[in-house]
Amino acid sequence: MPDYAHYATGEPVVDTKAPEGPVAERWDTRRFQAKLVNPANRRKHTVIVVGTGLAGGSAGATLAEQGYHVVQFCFQDSPRRAHSVAAQGGINAAKNYRNDGDSIHRLFYDTVKGGDFRARESNVHRLAQISVEIIDQCVAQGVPFAREYGGLLDNRSFGGVQVSRTFYARGQTGQQLLLGAYQALSRQIATGGVELHARTEMLDLIVVDGKARGIVARDLVTGKIDTYFADAVVLATGGYGNVFYLSTNAMNSNATAIWRAHRRGAYFANPCFTQIHPTCIPRTGDHQSKLTLMSESLRNDGRIWVPKAKGDDRPANLIPEDERDYYLERIYPAFGNLVPRDIASRAAKNVCDEGRGVGPGGQGVYLDFAEAIGRMGRKAVEAKYGNLFDMYQRITDEDPYTVPMRIYPAVHYTMGGLWVDYDLSTTIPGLFAIGEANFSDHGANRLGASALMQGLADGYFVLPSTINDYLARNPHTEKVDAEHPAVAEVVAETEDRINLLLSVDGDRTPDSFHREIGELMWEYCGMARTEDGLRKALARIPEIREEFWRRIKVPGTGEQFNQSLEKANRIVDYLELAELMCLDALHRAESCGGHFRAESQTPDGEAERRDEEFSYAAAWEFTATGGAPVLHKEDLVFEYVHPTQRSYA
Amino acid sequence: MKISQTISWTDRRPAPTVVSMALATRTDRRPSMTRTLWDSTVGKKTIMAVTGLIMLGYLVAHMVGNLKIFFGPGEFDGYAHWLRTMGEPILHYEWALWIVRVGLVAAVVLHGISAYQLSRRDIRARPAKYVHKRRRASYATRTMRWGGIILALFIVWHILDLTTGTVHTSFEAGHPYQNVIDTFSTWYGNVIYITAVLAMGLHVQHGFWSAAQTLGVGNATRDRVLKTLANALAAVLTLGFVSVPVAVMTGVVS
Amino acid sequence: MKLTLRVWRQQNPETPGAMATYEVDNISADMSFLEMLDTLNEELTLAGDEPVAFDHDCREGICGACSLVINGDAHGPERTTTCQLHMRSFADGDTIDIEPWRASAFPVIKDLVVDRSSFDRIIQSGGYISAATGTAPDAHATPVPKPDADFAFEHAECIGCGACVAACPNGSAMLFTSAKVNHLNVLPQGAPERETRVLDMVAQMDEEGFGGCTLTGECATACPKGIPLPSIAAMNKEWLRATRKVRR
Incomplete structure (x- = not known):
């Protein structure tokens, strides 16, 4: 094992909750083994749910339907604005409504393979089983x-699969699914089953006697820092893609909740597994605040190409057919334009690195609908993708019906997250993580239309079954309140951090630091990573962190609505998380899925996994800011889908 | 049942009390249909739509009757007399006319009260104006309130002038033809009347289409038909009513 | 380009606000409107002033957070959300007025940020289908005719931004409420609660202090998602039907 300096290796972790036996029966077995809480006793249990996206919204609603008292938080002004709303393409389910050979086992197989054999078989199979119920549930709503x-319902196809199993609502599937969950949640708010705190952001986790017992949160309108207590805490706070500054995440999506939980003892797994989405609108200048995704569904009908010749700067329509390189169709004839995201992104980077990129700075490839419009007619293309085309035109001022779209990869999703067992419990008893906030189901690369599936599976079906077991085994009889020394300590720490941010009064804005750390991460921990680069980043991050605490400027006070303060406080956590991501990327000296180490590739430039050394999930334990974390390995066992070099050719 | 005010900082302003009967109390008795109509903005609009349509029907009949003036005093006065005898022998003399009058007064009053209450509510709902002003909506939409007030005042004058003769200079009961000619021989009579008729035209143009929406008759495919119908009604009524004073002024009718 | 901005500044709900004037320079036509405000806020922060507070999140036109009245128009001159409005819609030297949504049901929290929780309470009063998790039949058990499914979708597109209320001279929430009523009431799944839904949602809407509808059409013109004006007529029809049909 090579020495990567700044970490120690600890005891391996094992997922103690996943039952033995045939993979198809494990979920049933676990549900039967789990202890239950009597319906009459449920209202005596309080569960805190942080976040109101697909995972949080569906979990809050379902737990309240079961009879638990739910206290739910979102930093947005309404639960309906959680970033799940922006998911475009669709949601997978093994319904086999197309009769094209789909099955639960095929969805399971595709997901394990798509994740480049870095996900747990038990979890993925459960996800595939539940996918079917999710569609039923959503239609009923x-x-x-x-x-x-x-x-009857229509389906379309998505990257990395050869069946049509994706259910969709034009280009707004995430919005529609979220509104379904939001409405179910609203119904529970009306009955009093859910107590909602909007515009309230979780700033820390309260752990008493080793168990998660509540959170510290700031009312973003009054600035008041308050404590909330519960018998269990569920984090559904999404991913940490915004560490890259430019990403397809919403501006306010952040890592604070999961990072604070990590600092309190929850292991963080596979932080370096980030997904770079191949079809985003290229950036136009330094003013850019975020990147906009163009749904993967566009790859169903759009064809991706670049000029064959380097530096060919003729307009797209003047480049004759035989001088175009439809490189995905050429390199991967079986899957063509529908290869998984990591492969499509890397291929785009490769052609651009060769100098064949198009548009300003050569940072783009064409996504061309001329053939689709010729085949289906403009009307049909409009019906299928109209809203995406409109959005593209608004942003770029170019008409994609006549000029091919220009696209470029951008950070989109984080497969890594808090380590959870089969019950979605973190290493802190009573703290659960669901949706993108956990790490469990997508391995090293997530397939398209699987995030919505996982968020809803966790929220509607998995967590509401597994949390019973914890609550039944931990009937918290001792009350925790603000007077408890452990609570007072967390509150004091939070207040100190806020006061420190306000008192530095330096000469740099929060955004300038966010941009700096983001650019560093994109450069060294982005689409292709090298040992050299990662070491550079690891040297630089502590310097930025030191500079941050010397030069940050946050106007206003803490006792008011203060968006600068919110931002600055989130950046504090990015500056620590970034370090762990680089360290994880450095230690994983193999390529797999979204994690591409330039040192580990096949002769034809494909990612090369090194299963004998790295067939594990890396769960990191926090020690101190800038201190060496402890690595706990969870070995991955493949009984059903045997690891092979992924081939989409 | 009250939906809990769950967002702590809204506690600073008085919490809206919720009349919703969702969920637990769903099987509770709901208020009567009349109560529901009167208590709701949508219900009040329905009342305005129905009463508006009643008045519109009356206006069409009134306009057609007015045009009889072009056939001379005999026919016009005879028509006026028939209005009092219609419904006989089942009804007593003038009973039918009084039934119509009572119905119209009820319509006007309900229309007016609803409009007043809704307007008060609308103004309360948007107390602060935008600093950046710009022209909004159509002329007819913007003049609904003022138009309504003008029409209300006009109706009072119109009744005092040609029904009771109180403000008329030379009123003779039973001789409507001459009374009309006398009114339209004064400049103010023409100004008041023509202004009111124009206000009526605009009011009908938006009001008819609006009533159709309120009663749920409007939809995307019917919208053009309804708008055309509203414009046609407004135009025919305006022309029909204005033709009388114009005819008197130009000497066509004398 | 160089622009003059006149922006509503208000410290908190209790303090009265006023328009403040700022100059911004080096604005690129490719910037979004919010990126232009980011530029202003960076300058204000460095100068030690408080940046202008405004709601925003996804910046893709779908979350419904952004909410500015620009030169008197909700979401500005184009038919889109503020975050999808680009500076190419303005000219060098323009003066731009930026104000918060105005309605008594949307009180100002700070600067351009308003409280839209009244919309959430309208949904809570009945904007859902009661289908507890686990109770659903197979998704294909009830086919939905395509025209109905499309009608439902067209109304489900509402992002709850509140532009309809901001644009309405009466501060009415009829377009918002009708979008949800029509979405759910046309579907067979929504039929059992069809009457109570519309009655309760309209009652809650009134309770929140929104104005009545005078069908000026300003709401549908401002709606970034193109919820059409006839939605309101369709809801009125549902409401009238419900007053007759609801079981007392």
Whole structure:
């Protein structure tokens, strides 16, 4: 094992909750083994749910339906604005409504393979099983999925698979699914089952006697820092893609909740597994505040190409057919334009690095609909992708019906997150993580339309079953309140951090630091990573952190609505998380899925996994800011889908 | 049942009390239909739509009757007399006319009260104006309130002038033809009347289409038909009513 | 380009606000409107002033957080959300007025940020289908005719931004409420609660202090998602039907 300096290796972790036996029966077995809470006793249990996206919204609603008292938080002004709303393409389910050979086992197989054999088989199989129920549930709630003339549901195909199993609602599937969950949650708010705190952001976790017992949160309107107590805490706070500054995440999506939980003892798994989405609108200048995704569904009908010749700067329509390189169709004939995201992104980077990129700075490739418009007619293309085309035109001022779209990869999703067992419990008893906030189901690369599936599976079905077991085994009889020394300590720490941010009064804005750390991460921990680069980043991050605490400027006070303060406080956590991501990327000296180490590739430039050394999930334990974390390995066992070099050719 | 005010900082302003009957109390008795109509903004608009349509029907009949003036005093006065005898022998003399009058007064009063209450509510709902002003909505939409007030005042004058003769200079009961000619021989009579008729035209143009929406008749495919119908009604009524004073002024009718 | 901005500044709900004037320079036509405000805020922060507070999140036109009245128009001159409005819609030297949504049901929290929780309470009063997790039949058990599914989708597109209320001279929430009523009431799944839904949601809407509808059409013109004006007529029809049909 090479020495990567700044970490220690600890005891391996094992997922103690996943039952033995045939993979298809494990979820049933676990549900039967789990202890239950009597319906009459449920209202005596309080569960805190942080976040109101697909995972949090569905979990809050379902737990309240079961009878628990739910206290829910979102930093947005309404639960309906959680970033799940922006998911475009669709949601997978092994319904086999197309009769094209799909099955639960195939969805399971595709997901394990798509994740480049770095996900747990037990979890992924459960996800595939539940996918079927999710669609039923959403239809019953009135989610207006696309339908055919016969009145039945329509499907489309997504990257990395050869069946049509993706359910969709035009380009707004995430919005429609979220509104379904939001409406279910609203119904519970009306009955009093859910107590909602909007515009309230979690700033720390309260751990008493080794168990998660509450959170510290700031009312973003009054600035008041308050404590909330519960018998269990569920984090559904999404991913940490915004550490890159430019990403497809919403501006306010952040890592504070999971990072603070990590600092309190929850292990953080596979932080370096980030997904770079191949079809985003390229950036136009330094003013850019975020990147906009163009749904992967566009790859169903759009064809990706660049000029064959380097530096060919003719307009797209003047480049004749035989001088175009449809490179995905050429390199991966079986999957063509629908290869998984990590592969499509890297291929785009490669052609751009060769000098064949298009648009300003050569940072783009064409996504061309000329052939689709010729085949299906403009009307049909409009019906399928109209809103995406409109959005593209608004942002770029170019008409994608006549000029091919320009796209470039951008940070989109983080497969890593808090380590959880089969019950979605973190290493802190009573603290659960669901949705993108955990790490469990996507391995090193997530397939398209699987994030919505996982968020809803966790929230509607998995967590509401598994949390019973914890609550039944931990009937908290001792009350915790603000007077408890452990609580007072967390509150004091939070207040000190806020006061320190306000008192530095330096000469740099929060955004300038965010941009700096983001650019560093994109450069060294982005699409291709090298040992050299990662070491550079690891040297630089502590310097930025030191500079931050010397030069940060946050105007205003803490006792008011203060967006600068919110931002600065989130950056504090990015500056620590970034370090762990680089360290994880450095220690994982193999390429797998979204993690591409330039040192580990096949002769034809594909990612090369090194299973004998790295077939594990890396769960990191926090020690101190800038201190060496402890690595706990969870070995991955593949009984059903045997690791091979992924081939989409 | 009250939906809990869950967002702590809104506690600073008085919490809206919620009349919703969702969930637990769903099977509770709901208020009567009349109560529901009167208590709701949508219900009040329905009342305005129905009463508006009643008045509109009356206006069409009134306009058609007015045009009889072009056939001379005999026919016009005879028509006026028939209005009092219609419904006989089942009804007593003038009973039918009084039934219509009572119905119209009820319509006007309900329309007016609803409009007043809704307007008060609308103004309360948007107390602060935008600093950056710009022209909004159509002329007819913007003049609904003022138009309504003008029409209300006009109706009072119109009744005092040609029904009771109180403000008329030379009123003779039973001789409506001459009374009309006398009114339209004064400049102010023409100004008041023509102004009111124009206000009526604009009011009908938006009001008819609006009533159709309120009663749920409007939809995307019917919208053009309804708008055309509203414009046609407004134009025919305006022309029909204005033709009388114009005819008197130009000497066509004398 | 160089622009003059006149921005509503208000410290908190209790303090009265006023328009403040700022100059911004080096604005690129490719910037989004919010990126232009980011530029202003960076300058204000460095100068030690408080940056202008405004709601924003996804910046893709779907979350519904952004909410500015620009030169008197909700979401500005183009039919889109503020975050998708680009500076190419303005000219060098322009003066731009930026104000918060105005309605008594949307009180100002700070600067351009308003409280839209009244919308959430309208949804809570009935904007859902009661289908507890685990109770659903197979998704294909009830086919939905495509025109109904499309009608539902068209209304489900509402992002709850509140532009309809901001644009309405009466501060009415009819377009918002009708979008949700129509989405759910047309679906077979929504039929059992069809009457109570519309009655309760309209009652809650009134309770929140929104104005009545005078069908000026300003809401549908401002709606970034193109929820059409006839939605309101469709909801009125549902409401009238419900007053007759609801079980007392």
